[in-house]
Amino acid sequence: MASVANLTRADATAFLAFAQAHPLQLHVRTYPLAEANDALADLRAGRIEGAAVLLP
Secondary structure (H helix, E strand, O other): OOOOOOOOHHHHHHHHHHHHHOOOOOOEEEEEHHHHHHHHHHHHOOOOOOEEEEEO
């Protein structure tokens, strides 16, 4: 398995400087693994702003 990214060291430095000057607001909603279908339904219906995370 290989990972490929189109990112230079200068790109990363510029991004980190930008991120430091513009704090990110993260929105995460967690679901137990047994509720994976509910998470998918919420994503499809637009009921989630941000990311849905499945927990074991």
